[in-house]
Every structure is written in structure tokens, then in C-alpha cells.
Amino acid sequence: MNNPVVVATYEVPWAENLAERAHSIAIGMTIGSWNDINPARQKSLLEFRGEVGDISCERQDVGRFSIKYPVRNLKPSMASLLTVVFGKLSLDGQIRLVNLELPDEYARQFPGPSHGVPGLRAKFGVHHRPFVMSIFKRENGATLEEFQEAFQQQIDGGVDWVKDDEIYFNDEQAPLLERIRLTRQILAERAQRTGQLGLYAPNLTGTPAQMRDNAKRALEAGADSFLIAPFVTGLDILVELRREKIDVPFIAHPAFSGGIIGPHAWGVSPDILLGLLPRLAGADIVLFPSPYGSVAIARPDALAIHRRLQEPGRFPEVISGPSAGIHAGLVSQLIEDFGYDIVINAGSAVHSHPNGTTAGARVLMDAVLEVCHGNA
Amino acid sequence: MNNPVVVATYEVPWAENLAERAHSIAIGMTIGSWNDINPARQKSLLEFRGEVGDISCERQDVGRFSIKYPVRNLKPSMASLLTVVFGKLSLDGQIRLVNLELPDEYARQFPGPSHGVPGLRAKFGVHHRPFVMSIFKRENGATLEEFQEAFQQQIDGGVDWVKDDEIYFNDEQAPLLERIRLTRQILAERAQRTGQLGLYAPNLTGTPAQMRDNAKRALEAGADSFLIAPFVTGLDILVELRREKIDVPFIAHPAFSGGIIGPHAWGVSPDILLGLLPRLAGADIVLFPSPYGSVAIARPDALAIHRRLQEPGRFPEVISGPSAGIHAGLVSQLIEDFGYDIVINAGSAVHSHPNGTTAGARVLMDAVLEVCHGNA
Numbered sequence: 157m158n159n160p161v162v163v164a165t166y167e168v169p170w171a172e173n174l175a176e177r178a179h180s181i182a183i184g185m186t187i188g189s190w191n192d193i194n195p196a197r198q199k200s201l202l203e204f205r206g207e208v209g210d211i212s213c214e215r216q217d218v219g220r221f222s223i224k225y226p227v228r229n230l231k232p233s234m235a236s237l238l239t240v241v242f243g244k245l246s247l248d249g250q251i252r253l254v255n256l257e258l259p260d261e262y263a264r265q266f267p268g269p270s271h272g273v274p275g276l277r278a279k280f281g282v283h284h285r286p287f288v289m290s291i292f293k294r295e296n297g298a299t300l301e302e303f304q305e306a307f308q309q310q311i312d313g314g315v316d317w318v319k320d321d322e323i324y325f326n327d328e329q330a331p332l333l334e335r336i337r338l339t340r341q342i343l344a345e346r347a348q349r350t351g352q353l354g355l356y357a358p359n360l361t362g363t364p365a366q367m368r369d370n371a372k373r374a375l376e377a378g379a380d381s382f383l384i385a386p387f388v389t390g391l392d393i394l395v396e397l398r399r400e401k402i403d404v405p406f407i408a409h410p411a412f413s414g415g416i417i418g419p420h421a422w423g424v425s426p427d428i429l430l431g432l433l434p435r436l437a438g439a440d441i442v443l444f445p446s447p448y449g450s451v452a453i454a455r456p457d458a459l460a461i462h463r464r465l466q467e468p469g470r471f472p473e474v475i476s477g478p479s480a481g482i483h484a485g486l487v488s489q490l491i492e493d494f495g496y497d498i499v500i501n502a503g504s505a506v507h508s509h510p511n512g513t514t515a516g517a518r519v520l521m522d523a524v525l526e527v528c529h530g531n532a
Numbered sequence: 533m534n535n536p537v538v539v540a541t542y543e544v545p546w547a548e549n550l551a552e553r554a555h556s557i558a559i560g561m562t563i564g565s566w567n568d569i570n571p572a573r574q575k576s577l578l579e580f581r582g583e584v585g586d587i588s589c590e591r592q593d594v595g596r597f598s599i600k601y602p603v604r605n606l607k608p609s610m611a612s613l614l615t616v617v618f619g620k621l622s623l624d625g626q627i628r629l630v631n632l633e634l635p636d637e638y639a640r641q642f643p644g645p646s647h648g649v650p651g652l653r654a655k656f657g658v659h660h661r662p663f664v665m666s667i668f669k670r671e672n673g674a675t676l677e678e679f680q681e682a683f684q685q686q687i688d689g690g691v692d693w694v695k696d697d698e699i700y701f702n703d704e705q706a707p708l709l710e711r712i713r714l715t716r717q718i719l720a721e722r723a724q725r726t727g728q729l730g731l732y733a734p735n736l737t738g739t740p741a742q743m744r745d746n747a748k749r750a751l752e753a754g755a756d757s758f759l760i761a762p763f764v765t766g767l768d769i770l771v772e773l774r775r776e777k778i779d780v781p782f783i784a785h786p787a788f789s790g791g792i793i794g795p796h797a798w799g800v801s802p803d804i805l806l807g808l809l810p811r812l813a814g815a816d817i818v819l820f821p822s823p824y825g826s827v828a829i830a831r832p833d834a835l836a837i838h839r840r841l842q843e844p845g846r847f848p849e850v851i852s853g854p855s856a857g858i859h860a861g862l863v864s865q866l867i868e869d870f871g872y873d874i875v876i877n878a879g880s881a882v883h884s885h886p887n888g889t890t891a892g893a894r895v896l897m898d899a900v901l902e903v904c905h906g907n908a
Contacts, residue, residue, distance in 0.1 A: 185699055186672055186699070187670050187672050187673060188669035188670040188671070188672075188697070188879075188880075188883075189669060189670060189880070189883070189884070192884065193670070200673065201670070201672075201673045203673075204672045204673035204702070228702055229672050229699070229701065229702050230701055230702070231701045231702070231737075231738060233737065233738045233739050233742070234764065235737045235738060235739070235761065235764040235765045236701045236737060236738070238764040238787070238788050239698055239699060239701075239737070239761055239764050239787045239788065240699050240701070242788060242790075242791075243698055243699065243761065243764065243785075243787030243788055244698065244699075244786075244787055244827060244856070245790075246787070246788050246789065246790030246791050247786060247789065247790035247821050247827050247829070247856075248790070248826075248827045249827075249828075250794075251790075252791075293564035293565060294563050294564040294565060294569070294577070295564070296562055296563050296564075296577075296580045296605050297563060297576065297577045297579075297580035321564070322615055322619055322620065323561055323562070323605070323615060323616055323619065323620075325605065325606055325607045325612045325615075325616070326580070326604055326605050326606070326607070361607075361609065361611045361612060361615070362607060362609045362611060362612070362768070363609050363611070363768040363769070363771055363772040363775075364740030364741070364744075364766065364768060364769050364772060365740070365744075365772055366609070366772075368740075368741075385611065385615055385619065388610065388611040388614040388615050388619065388766075389611045389766055389768065390740065390764075390765055390766020390768070390769065392738070392739040392740060392765065392766065393739070393740050393766065395739055396739040396740060396741055396742075399739075409619075410620075410623060411614070411615045411619030411620060411622070412614050412615065412618055412619055412622050413622065413623065414618075414621075414622030414623035414624070414627075414798060414799075415618075415622050415628075415791070415792040415798045415799025415800055416791040416792055416799070418626075418796065418797075418798030418799065420794065420796040420797075420798060421794075421796075422790060422791045422794030422796060423790075423791025423792070423794065423799075424791055445623050451620060451623050451624045451625075452625075453623070480620070480623075503564075504564075504565070507564075507565070508565070508568065
């Protein structure tokens with residue numbers, strides 16, 4: 157019987173009775189009960205029944221076990237996947253989801269990124285260096301003129317990409333469509349002058365229907381990428397927009413994910429939540445805290461996210477964006493740790509340069525070019 | 533100047549430099565920087581600037597501080613609210629969101645529950661006891677006939693409400709609209725025979741557009757309530773459906789919330805995540821782990837969720853559902869701890885009764901009637 161399964165691995169802070177516990181979850185999270193039902197029905201339910209996979213204990217106080225959930229119990233939505241593998245279970249004391257293996261029969265029902273590393277390199281014609289992105293600061297309260305000036309300064313500094321600050325919602329003074337129109341002009345002018353392509357990623361947010369509506373209007377106005385914070389909007393709106401063939405690059409922001417991935421015995425491993433899931437949902441770039449900056453996570457966690465974004469698989473590799481407190485002085489370290497298929501993403505460092513934003517952006521791009529000189 | 537603010541309170545495991553840290557967040561999470569901008573612009577940005585509120589330290593290793601975020605920086609979506617108060621900040625080391633005060637200018641832009649306690653009591657004509665709900669078990673793999681039989685048995689046992697299991701997605705054998713049609717017949721028949729009203733809550737899930745579409749089709753078929761798991765679907769789809777005047781009761785399931793609320797120094801307090809937010813979004817019932825059952829949280833946490841659901845405020849009180857491993861023997865304890873405005877919600881205990889599901893449901897309802905006898 158071909159019965160593909162999603163394999164979820166959990167870590168718990170004990171090592172006793174792991175098999176019994178795993179069995180109880182395998183039954184409870186699929187068909188509810190087993191021994192009390194008659195053989196005929198047991199037979200018909202076998203293909204829906206979860207099974208226990210590997211069980212191991214590294215130490216007296218760390219146990220691991222895997223559960224195999226039949227794909228036939230699932231639908232291709234993040235809501236379904238997360239509810240089955242870590243819904244009620246997330247509340248069951250100290251238990252952490254540490255691995256998730258999706259069979260191709262299931263994974264292929266998700267969209268994945270439209271571009272990924274190869275697509276973005278081809279689009280930009282940038283092949284031998286990381287991408288460089290800067291972030292608006294002081295966007296709240298900015299007039300359209302102030303927005304325009306700040307964008308022009310960043311683009312004049314030579315960055316590839318400029319993204320909205322993720323906390324920017326109050327855009328009455330500088331409405332979305334106006335921002336797109338302005339940035340298109342400035343980017344077209346630079347492309348004509350220098351040949352360098354650039355993108356602007358506005359914050360795509362709100363309730364799902366608002367996001368859908370804004371995406372549609374923004375695309376009609378020429379939008380060429382979007383920032384999205386899937387852990388506050390829900391991952392499935394990204395799945396949905398990608399399924400509807402919206403094929404501009406999405407940049408996923410990790411807002412609100414900290415409580416789930418925090419270095420504790422609950423929640424979900426960073427590489428699953430910020431690596432595997434957004435890649436499956438359709439992000440082309442995923443931002444996450446670097447090991448060095450102002451908001452930092454442990455180096456092994458950052459590297460594990462990076463590997464998930466770029467491990468071989470059904471979907472294109474995703475650009476990883478180790479972020480927060482990034483400045484020119486960190487560029488060589490970032491490239492050493494994460495390679496070239498990343499985005500160097502900086503905000504404060506760009507804008508706080510003593511000679512202004514353009515100089516700050518230039519310093520960042522120069523640092524990248526210097527490190528990559530041999531290959532550029 | 534009338535400048536309403538959302539006040540968020542954070543707890544951190546240290547007590548030094550709290551004022552400095554709070555100031556940095558207040559500026560960083562609103563306008564980015566302050567001292568480096570000229571007085572004219574400072575003046576225009578003042579109404580967008582965050583302010584530090586109360587600061588306290590209970591012990592050497594526990595600090596608390598509040599930040600006031602101007603409502604004008606926000607939009608009335610959970611995506612906006614959560615990104616501003618706990619987006620990037622959620623990733624900033626050990627920090628926990630422990631309180632959230634929303635001014636009426638902001639809260640009133642959310643829908644809140646359509647019924648709440650008074651609405652549901654009026655609808656059911658049930659005034660002096662908790663509601664009683666049972667949950668399908670072994671729904672995966674069930675044929676329509678098996679579903680019908682299980683529903684009939686639960687209803688014959690006298691429960692008010694029957695809900696889908698939250699892990700039920702594979703409904704090819706018992707399609708949503710067929711289930712609604714069947715349950716309507718069974719409920720109408722009981723109402724005619726006994727006068728007791730009943731509701732069936734199918735699992736409303738999928739991507740946002742699928743949920744919207746399913747809600748629409750289900751309502752046309754006569755659906756009278758929905759189960760929703762807002763921490764996997766995103767809270768904003770609930771906000772959106774409620775804004776569109778879908779006014780059947782929503783039951784919010786806590787799936788996936790465990791990692792965020794877990795008793796650790798990250799994430800969000802249970803009463804905010806499972807109390808304040810779903811009430812704001814529009815849930816009429818919120819399920820959460822009771823302090824007694826199979827999947828348990830600490831008693832003070834469960835009581836704090838309950839208080840949030842029922843504290844006086846703009847929106848109707850929400851029925852709280854301390855759940856998981858609930859059985860007849862816990863009913864008097866549940867009522868003692870949480871009062872009458874709750875739902876007694878049981879699954880396994882109902883179905884595992886030696887005399888069958890109907891007997892199990894009857895035992896549960898009888899336990900409720902017995903405890904409430906004096907007032908029934």
C-alpha cells in the first residue's frame with residue numbers, strides 16, 4: 157500500500173516510556189483510539205492511522221521520537237499541517253517540534269518560491285556577490301516627499317533592494333500606490349543611468365482580503381516585490397497568493413516568531429519555522445536574526461535556518477537574510493558563515509552614517525564588493 | 533492633543549537599565565530614531581513617537597516596563613497589532629509580552645463576538661448551567677454513515693453542541709455540506725421531540741480564501757457555528773469573517789499556541805494570547821487547556837485566560853472552555869473554579885463509556901445538571 161507519511165520528530169525532557177507516549181500520540185492525533193474498535197473497522201482505518209517512527213534518548217533527560225502521519229489525513233495548507241503535527245500537542249507540556257520531513261506527494265502541493273536564488277540572480281544579473289538591501293527607518297509619519305527623498309538616497313547608494321520597515325502601517329501620508337509609482341520612476345532612472353536593477357518591497361499586510369486586494373492593486377501599479385510577515389498574517393495567505401501565480405519575490409519577515417523558536421523546550425525549532433515552512437509557502441528571501449547583531453540568535457540556529465533554506469529539494473533555494481544590526485563591518489563575517497546566496501540587509505547602519513544615507517548605503521555595497529572582489 | 537495609545541507591558545529577566553532599554557524600544561518600534569533629526573521634523577513626528585510607561589522591578593532578576601504605542605501607527609488588524617507590539621521584539625532575547633491595554637478608539641475597530649455569553653444564553657434558552665459540548669473522535673476515515681451515527685449518539689445523550697475534531701481535514705468520505713445537512717436534520721428532530729436546541733461546529737480551515745468560500749457554502753447549507761484554529765490560520769481571517777457579518781458562533785481552538793504561551797521567558801502570556809486576542813477577533817467560545825486534564829496548563833494561567841474572556845469591556849463576555857481530558861468527575865471542580873459561563877467540553881470520556889457514546893454524553897450532561905440543580 158502506498159501511504160505517504162509526514163514524519164514529525166519531537167524532543168521532550170525525559171527518556172522514560174517514550175514508546176508508550178509516542179504510540180498514544182500516533183493514535184490520538186490521527187484516529188483517536190484503536191483497541192476499542194472492531195477488526196473490520198480497524199482494517200478500514202489502517203491507512204489513516206499514525207505510526208511510531210524512530211525513538212532515541214541521547215541522555216537521561218532528553219528523549220526524541222518520531223510520528224508518521226498519513227498524508228491522507230492532511231490538506232495542503234499550513235493550517236492543516238501545523239494542526240496535525242503540532243496543534244494540541246504544542247500544549248502538551250514540554251515538547252518541541254525539532255524535525256519535519258515532507259514526502260514529495262505532499263510538498264509538491266505547496267507553491268514554493270517563484271524565483272529563489274537562481275531566479276533572482278537571473279533577474280538582477282547579479283551572480284558573484286550577495287544581494288544588498290536597505291530598510292526604511294523613520295517611515296511612520298513620513299510624507300510622500302520625505303519617503304521619496306529617503307528612497308532616492310538609498311538607491312543612490314547603490315543597494316539592490318529597499319524594503320519597508322515591517323512596523324509601517326500608517327501610510328495615509330504616503331499611500332501604497334503612490335510609493336510604488338515613485339519608486340518605479342527612481343529605479344527606472346537609475347537602471348537607465350547605471351544599468352543596475354533595483355526593487356522596492358512594500359509591506360503587504362492587513363487581513364487576508366485586504367492583503368489580496370492590496371497585492372492586486374500594487375501589482376497593477378507595477379509592484380515588483382513584497383514584504384510579508386507570515387507569522388502574524390498566517391502562512392497560508394502567502395501560500396494562496398503564490399498559488400494564484402503572483403510571481404514577484406516575497407521577502408518573509410520573522411516578526412512574532414521569537415516566542416515560538418526561543419531557546420526553550422517548547423515550540424518549534426528555528427530551522428523548521430523560519431526555514432522549511434516559509435520556503436514551502438513561497439518566500440524568495442527569508443529574514444532572520446543573525447548571530448552577531450542587535451537582535452541575535454545562536455549561531456547554530458542561524459546556520460540551521462540557512463541550511464534549510466538552501467538544502468537540495470523540490471523547490472528553488474531561498475536567499476537567506478541574517479539580519480538586525482547588520483553593518484559594513486559584519487559583511488565579511490556574514491559571507492564567511494553563510495556564503496554568497498544571502499542578502500546583506502541593513503537599516504540603522506545605513507541611515508546613521510555621518511555623511512548621510514547615500515554614503516551609508518554606499519559603504520555597505522562597497523564592503524560587499526570588496527569581499528567579493530576576486531569573483532566579481 | 534488626543535493621541536490614544538496601545539500600552540504593552542513586557543517582562544525581562546533582569547532589572548538594570550530598564551529605563552534605557554524601554555526608551556530604545558519606544559523610539560525604535562515607532563519612528564526609528566530621534567536625537568539625530570531636526571526640531572521641525574521632531575515636532576511633526578511627536579504624535580507618532582512611542583513613550584515609556586511604567587517601569588518596575590519586583591526582584592533583582594525580574595524587570596517590567598510598558599511602552600505606549602500611538603494608535604495612529606496601527607491599523608485594525610491582528611497583523612498590525614502583533615507586529616508593532618511584539619514583532620521584532622519577540623526575537624530580542626528573553627522578553628515576554630505580559631499585558632496589553634487597548635484604548636477604545638482602537639478596540640472598537642475590531643468586531644468582537646457576535647453572541648458571547650448573553651447571546652448564546654438567549655439563543656439556547658439555557659440560563660442556569662454551563663453549556664455541554666462533545667467532540668467527534670475517530671473522525672478521520674469515517675464514512676458519512678459513521679459520522680451520522682456518531683452525531684446521533686452524541687445528540688441523543690443530550691449535549692448542546694457537537695464539534696469536529698480539530699485534526700479533521702480529510703472529509704472526502706463525509707463532505708462538509710453533507711455533514712451540515714445531516715446534522716441539521718438530526719438537531720431539528722431532537723428540537724421537535726424534546727425542545728432542546730443543539731449546534732454542530734464543523735472545522736472551518738484551509739487557506740483564507742478556502743475558509744471564506746467554505747464558510748459561505750456552509751452558511752447557505754444552514755451551518756450554525758464554526759470551529760476555527762486562529763493560531764494556525766491567522767487571527768485576521770476570523771476578524772474578517774466577523775466584519776462581514778458572519779454572525780454564527782465561532783469556537784476558537786488553541787492549536788499551535790503552546791509554544792508561544794509555554795511557561796517560559798519568551799512569547800506571550802496565556803491570558804493575552806488565548807483571552808484578549810480571540811475575544812477581540814470575534815470568538816464566542818475559546819477553548820484552552822484546563823488545569824486538570826490530559827493536556828494541562830497551570831491553574832493561575834487558566835484562571836487568567838478565563839478572566840480576560842469575561843472581564844467587563846466593550847465586547848460581550850466570551851464562553852470559556854477549559855478543555856482536554858474533561859470527564860463527568862471534573863464538572864463540579866470546573867464550575868467551582870470557572871463558574872457557569874463555561875462550556876463543559878469532552879471527547880474521549882464521552883466515547884469511551886462502557887455503555888457507548890450516548891451513555892457517555894448523558895453522564896456528562898447529568899453531572900452538569902446535578903451540580904447546577906439548585907438553580908436549574
